[in-house]
Amino acid sequence: MLLRKIFNDTDSKWKPIIQEFEAVLGRDGVVRRKDELLTYECDGLTAYRQRPAVVVLPRTTEQVAAAVKICDRYNLPWVARGAGTGLSGGALPVEDCVLIVTARMKQILDVDLENQRVVVQPGVINNWVTQAVSGAGFYYAPDPSSQIICSIGGNVAENSGGVHCLKYGVTTNHVMGLKLVIPDGSIIDVGGFVPEMPGYDLTGLFVGSEGTLGIATEITLRILKTPESICVLLADFTSIEAAGSSVADIISAGIIPAGMEIMDNLSINAVEDVAKTNCYPRDAEAILLIELDGLEVEVAANKKRVAEICQKNGARNITSANDPETRLKLWKGRKAAFAAAGHISPNYFVQDGVIPRTQLARVLKEINALSERYGYRIANVFHAGDGNLHPLVLYDNSVPGAWEQVEKLGGEILRLCVEAGGSLSGEHGIGADKNCYMPYMFSEVDLETMQYVRDCFNPKGLANPGKVFPTPRTCGEAANAQKMAQFKEAELF
Amino acid sequence: MLLRKIFNDTDSKWKPIIQEFEAVLGRDGVVRRKDELLTYECDGLTAYRQRPAVVVLPRTTEQVAAAVKICDRYNLPWVARGAGTGLSGGALPVEDCVLIVTARMKQILDVDLENQRVVVQPGVINNWVTQAVSGAGFYYAPDPSSQIICSIGGNVAENSGGVHCLKYGVTTNHVMGLKLVIPDGSIIDVGGFVPEMPGYDLTGLFVGSEGTLGIATEITLRILKTPESICVLLADFTSIEAAGSSVADIISAGIIPAGMEIMDNLSINAVEDVAKTNCYPRDAEAILLIELDGLEVEVAANKKRVAEICQKNGARNITSANDPETRLKLWKGRKAAFAAAGHISPNYFVQDGVIPRTQLARVLKEINALSERYGYRIANVFHAGDGNLHPLVLYDNSVPGAWEQVEKLGGEILRLCVEAGGSLSGEHGIGADKNCYMPYMFSEVDLETMQYVRDCFNPKGLANPGKVFPTPRTCGEAANAQKMAQFKEAELF
Structure with a gap:
């Protein structure tokens, strides 16, 4: 409603602004029509929606800087958006804002195989980086499930993870340098070609800052050599605890798989209903997918050790694949898990929390208890090696009050994670979804320090006001205050 | 002279301050006698000296916070110091300052093997961490040459590296969380137990900030499992270029050794004169030390491949060792290289620069040319896998003007590194030594951004004024201005 008011009453305010944007970006670089703005109302966290006042589509660093300068001059709040696949509402517009969309910044600017570096614009799709270098025997390690549609710029903003981050680390470990436009419109370079540059590690500070400190317009990525050999094992268990114990034992044995994922019975069946892999046994309480990589001899030796550990923990069957085609088939279900949840339920909400690996069995049991208490089914699909949980809460948005209940349940799951010594987010970011939970994890002076920065x-x-951690304004909002109150009051133990 | 003046004229200024420090730290926690202050005049960069006004020796976080608050109240500049082994003057006192020394903060606070975490106070010696956990099959990876005397707090401040950082990364990759005292005396917690905490990565920002943002008083470190098998290879070459090419070829083959070090003929002979390892052939132009680790089968396979690559590049002999005793013997010379330089020359200056690996051969040739032009011998010992050079310039400080020449030569080497696409520092930090070179690597707006932070x-x-990057005050100093002017004017190409 407020938006409509602005459009009717303040067109005179926007007219000169739009003209300035058009002068810099061209007429086709500025989106202002209400029907066209619809696309940009939300990101992957579809429960939250807000139409931006205007969308701009720059192609170059200079155009981004010019757009940011216009925002600065007119004191317009602005939000950066990549492919819009984020799950925490990091790219959710704020009221009366300019949305700066990097969708047209899709150039791979440089490929330097000798030094294992690729320089990209932020709109480049994650998977394109690997595609550009795989022929020469290289790949880009961070691989969120959305890798065929999400952008590197968004990955940088949210410090995205993925299946392979157990061994190779999340996005921040693969970003060497950034060209940035900061909120006053200045262009700065942080980090660079060689690792561990002197001065403050501003690259590390920017990665994961969710668009609150600036926009990355050029990103220097590290690429890795494709391993000589890759093997995927699938072990199935009659209890999720047994799968969890196998994970702990594998790590304790000093083996670091490239990835190690658990799916529970509900996920397995959802995936088999939809993706029909015919690989995942429907009667298993849990499956454990393990990818090993390295030299052929190393993979063979570790495969034997991993299989033994799984057997010792009561695995019923263990299958494995070395050839790319079967490996892909084994992974297909895992990669399709979120989409499958959308097929078996009108709506689903993905939570993202981290716990110490040693707490897996206990926390999963507690999540199960919460599922029963609230009466919502929860499918568990997660990066088990990292202790990074992704409970998928299944619900029906058309039932009045359902979303509020799910949100509350989601909050309780997070509180469980934090109480277990873990964290509010593993890889999806805080965004608009969890900013009001931050005080539960950080002291007032910790948050003040972040605010100083x-x-x-x-x-x-x-720049992206209200995201990541609460500001007096955003937490003054009734809905958020209520969310936090519920979080604090929940009696979990 | 200025210092003496202060002591004579302003004792009345210091009296109440000393009383406050003593009230917090006890009388034995405050050092004020001139002869006792001598120890603290410099760190490992002995060419720069400045006596602090007072030294304080806290034992706890609360005592550090109280000391910092006193400094804040009286507007006293302060510098933090660990073991004082730093090579860039990061812990060099500034005039009329309080030196906060962490030498009494030597407690290992927690060892959590299950989650692979160790929590230490900053005065804990690097090597003690491995000693505390090696019995259980773990180790702490970053291993500067000074690891038996340098402190973890200093490692955090300078983001220290070491031989094993090629495969495992420098200090920042192993610090999970920090308890910090920031310059207003507040105590904050950054990072934590689980990796990739939400909010800004302030842990990464603090690691390597050289004491300019605060003091770490508790450090949570990640420990790794000791590998099943370790093998050290020593290959000797008739040219340093051949050793360099072997390094490039090994990395190109997708092998990442735990460490890969080159020593040139001058270093080899210095080491053999002093450490008498009888392992390093005195007539070799260069030796390449390679450590491989992992599963036994993996190490065996990589050993074969590495040997083949070295042979293809013209290695005369390749010896190898799997047993701990012989491995230690092979490493002994490398670890003693800096000390050996001190034995063959009255003085030496260690430079620390980074270049892309692909530029090794060319840059080493240029350094050789500089050595001849200036008439100072330069021994090259370096982390070849990382492209992290450590040219040791040998000189005699008793010769008038020698240090000034060496400093100029050191500047030219750094300029070579930056021109080659590298960096001013790999692991020793910027400190007091290189702050005026920073504008050569960073634009004005880049440095302004660091200054904002x-x-x-x-x-x-x-907090540690003038270090890391120039402030108008420090760069106004004649000596630094001259240093920078020389750097800019040098004609290298």
């Missing part, structure tokens, strides 16, 4: 880059508070 | 934690500029 934010103010230093973003003194007017125009 | 510094101001945000350290608004009064009291």
Whole structure:
């Protein structure tokens, strides 16, 4: 409603602004029609929606800088958006904002195989990086499930993870340098070609800052050599605890698989209903997918050890695949898990929390108890090696009050994670979804320190306001205050 | 002279301050006698000296916070110091400052093998961490040459590297969380037990900030499982270029050794004169030391491949060792290289620069040319896998003007590194030694951004003033201005 008001009453305010944007970006670089703006109302967290006042589509660093300068001059809040696949509402517009979309910044600017570096614009799709270098025997390690549609810029903003991050680390471990536009419109370079540059590690600070400190317009990525051999094992168990114990034992044995994922019975069946892999036994309480990579001899030796550990923990069957085709088939179900949840339920909500690996069995049991208490089914699909849980809460948005209940349940799951010594987010970010939970994990002075850093880059508070951690304004909002109150009051133990 | 003046004229200024420090730290926690202060005049960069006004020796986080608060109240500049082994003057006192020394903070606070975490106070010696966990099959990876005397706090401040950082990364990759005292005396917690905490990566920002943003008082480290098998190879070559090419070929083959070090003829002979390993052939132009680790089958396979690559590049002999005793013997010379330089020359200056690996041969040739031009011998010992050079310039400080020449030569080497696409520092930090070179690597707006971050934690500029990057005050100094002018004017190509 407020938006409509602006459009009717303040067109005179926007007219000169739009003209300025068009002068810099061209007429086709500025989206202003209400029907066209619909696309940009939300990201992957579809429960939250807000139409932006205007969308701009730059192609170059200079155009981004010019757009940010216009926002700065007119004191317009702005939000950066990549492919819009984020799950925590990091790219959710704020009221009356300019949305800066990097969808047209899709150039791979440089491929340097000798030094194992690729420089990309932020709109480049994650998977394209590997495609550009795989012929020469290289790949880009971070692989979120959305890798065929999500953008590197978004990955940088959210410090995205993925299946292979157990062994190779999340996005921050693969970003060597950034060209950035900071909120006053200045262009700065942080990090660079060689690792461990002197001065403050501003690259590390920017990765995961969710668009609150600036926009990355050029990203220097590290690529890795494709391993000589890869093997995927699938072990099935009659209890999720046994799968969890296998994970702990594998790590304790000093083996670091490239990836190690658990899916529970509900996920397995959802996936088999939809993706029809015919690989995942429907009667298993849990399956454990393990990818090993390295030299052929190493993979063979570890395969034997991993199989023994799984057997010792009561695995019923263990299948394995070395050839690319069968490996892909074994992974297909895992990669399709979120989509499958959408097929077996009108709506689903993906939670993202981290716990110490040693707490897996206990926390999963507690999540199960919460599922029963609230009366919502929860499918568990997760990066078990990292202790990074992704409970999928299945619900029907058309039932009045359902979303509120699910949100509350999601909050309780997070509180469980934090109480277990873990964290509010593993790889999806805090965004608009979890900002009000941050005080549960960080002290007032910790958050104040983050706010100092934010103010230093973003003194007017125009870049992605309200995201990542609460500001007095956003937490004053009734809905958020209520969410936090519920979180605090929940009696879990 | 200025210092003496202060001591004579302003004792009345210091009296109440000393009383406050003593009230917090006890009388034995405050050092004020001139002869006792001598110890603290310099760190490992002995060419720079400055006596602090007072030294304080806290034992706890609370004592550090109380000391910092006193500095804040009286507007006293302060510098943090660990074991004082740093090579860039990061812990060099500034005039009329309080030196906060962590030498008494030597407790290992927690060892959690299950989750592979160790929590230490900053004064804990690097090597003690491995000693505390090696019995259980774990180790702490970053291993600077000074690891038996340097402290973890200093490692965190300088983001220290070491031989094993090629495969396992430098200090920042092994610090999970920090308890910090920031310059207003507040105690904050950054990072934590699980990796990739939400919010800004302030842990990464602090690691390598060289004491300009605060003091770490508790450090949570990640420990790794000791590999099943370790093998060290020593290959000797008739040219340093051949050793360099072997390094490039090994990495290109997708092998990442735990460490890969080159020593040139001058270093080899210095080491054999002093450490008498009888392992390093005195007539070799270069030796390449390679450590491989992992599963036994993996190490065996890589050993074969590495040997073939070295042979193809013209290695004369390749010896190898799997048993701990012989491995230690092969490493002994490398670890003693800096000390050996001190034995064959009255003085030496260690430079620390980074170049892309692909530029090794060319840059080493240029360094050789500089050595001839200036008439100072340069021994090359370096982390070849990382492209992290450590040219040791041998000189005699008793010769008038020698240090100034060496400093100029050191600057030219750094310029070579930066021109080659590298960096001013790989692992020793910028400190007091290289702060005026930073504008050569970073634009004005890049440095301004770093200054914003510094101001945000350290608004009064009291924490380690003048270090890491130039401030108008420090670069106004004649000596530094001259250093920078020389750097800019040098004609290298």
